[in-house]
Amino acid sequence: MIIALDGPAASGKGTLARRLAAHFDLPHLDSGLLYRAVGMAIAKDGGDPSDEAAATAAARRFTTDWLSDPDLRGDAAARAASQVAAMPGVREALVDFQRAFVGQPGGAVVDGRDIGTVIAPDADAKLFVTATVEVRADRRFKELLGRGQAAIYPDVLRDLRERDERDSRRTVAPLVPAEDAYVLDTSALDAEQAFEAALAFVVGKTGRR
Ligand code: CDP
Numbered sequence: 157m158i159i160a161l162d163g164p165a166a167s168g169k170g171t172l173a174r175r176l177a178a179h180f181d182l183p184h185l186d187s188g189l190l191y192r193a194v195g196m197a198i199a200k201d202g203g204d205p206s207d208e209a210a211a212t213a214a215a216r217r218f219t220t221d222w223l224s225d226p227d228l229r230g231d232a233a234a235r236a237a238s239q240v241a242a243m244p245g246v247r248e249a250l251v252d253f254q255r256a257f258v259g260q261p262g263g264a265v266v267d268g269r270d271i272g273t274v275i276a277p278d279a280d281a282k283l284f285v286t287a288t289v290e291v292r293a294d295r296r297f298k299e300l301l302g303r304g305q306a307a308i309y310p311d312v313l314r315d316l317r318e319r320d321e322r323d324s325r326r327t328v329a330p331l332v333p334a335e336d337a338y339v340l341d342t343s344a345l346d347a348e349q350a351f352e353a354a355l356a357f358v359v360g361k362t363g364r365r
Contacts, residue, residue: 157182157263157362158278160271161354163285164320164331165234166292166299168342168350172285173267175351176358180265185257187268187275188237190250192229193222195236205236212245218253230305231315238319241269242326251275269323272334281361283354284333287343289316 159176161169170186177184195205197214205211227233240246251274258264258276266275272282287295293313300307323331333339338357342350359365 157280157364158258158276159263159265159358160276160279160282160334160337161265161267161285162269162271162273162283162331162333162337163267164287164289164292164323165316166296167285167287168295168347169267169283169285171347172283172350172354173265176354177265179355180358180364182262183257183260183264185254185264185266187250187254187266187271188234189223189228190218190253191237191241191246192233193225194218194246194250195240196225196227196233197222198240199232199236205239208243208245211240211243212249215240215246215249218250229303231300234319235315238322242322242328244328247274247328269331270329272337273332274329277334281358282334282337283357284337284339285350285354286339286341289313289320291343292316 157180161173163169173184173186194211194215198205198207198210203210254266254275258266272279290313293309293316296316297307297309297312300312340350340353345353
């Protein structure tokens with residue numbers, strides 16, 4: 157069983173993906189970490205994440221041990237990720253890894269921006285998880301504070317708007333719901349309600365409980 161979750165930053169897709177994976181006992185991949193890892197690999201070498209040749213070369217060198225870097229969760233990594241993620245060569249270099257993950261016996265749960273459209277167009281259940289940008293900024297702000305990181309709400313909001321814009325406008329794998337995706341707006345839902353709604357959709361779609 158393959159479950160694809162896409163959506164903008166801080167929409168709650170990661171939390172939902174983890175919970176669905178636990179519920180169905182499937183492996184989970186947060187594909188955003190791959191782009192974050194590539195962005196950070198360049199930044200840590202003193203390079204510029206807007207340098208397409210450097211980013212593509214880094215993506216071709218990607219190995220799974222890059223995913224254990226704790227700095228990947230930070231905002232600097234997110235910004236670098238959204239820059240390198242707009243580059244066709246970077247996306248191309250990361251496709252095989254993601255398709256292999258999706259193709260594991262038994263299936264997988266993968267979250268990102270283009271999972272239902274590009275990586276796993278044949279997924280059994282596709283969700284497009286969204287929320288208003290203000291609600292998402294509020295969630296991300298609290299998440300950053302909870303992790304002990306300094307955060308200023310207007311900056312978080314501006315950062316999300318910029319990334320939404322960049323992720324939606326890019327020509328390669330833009331952030332759009334797959335035609336057959338269930339659009340789940342979590343603006344007025346807490347984590348539990350969002351999970352119940354997502355689970356009900358997946359059960360209805362796949363017949364698995
Ligand atoms: O939840 P948040 O957007 O903060 O983080 P993420 O999901 O780790 O994504 C970071 C950035 O990676 C996004 O802004 C996208 O530009 C990019 N990304 C992508 O292009 N395709 C994916 N499948 C996943 C992430």
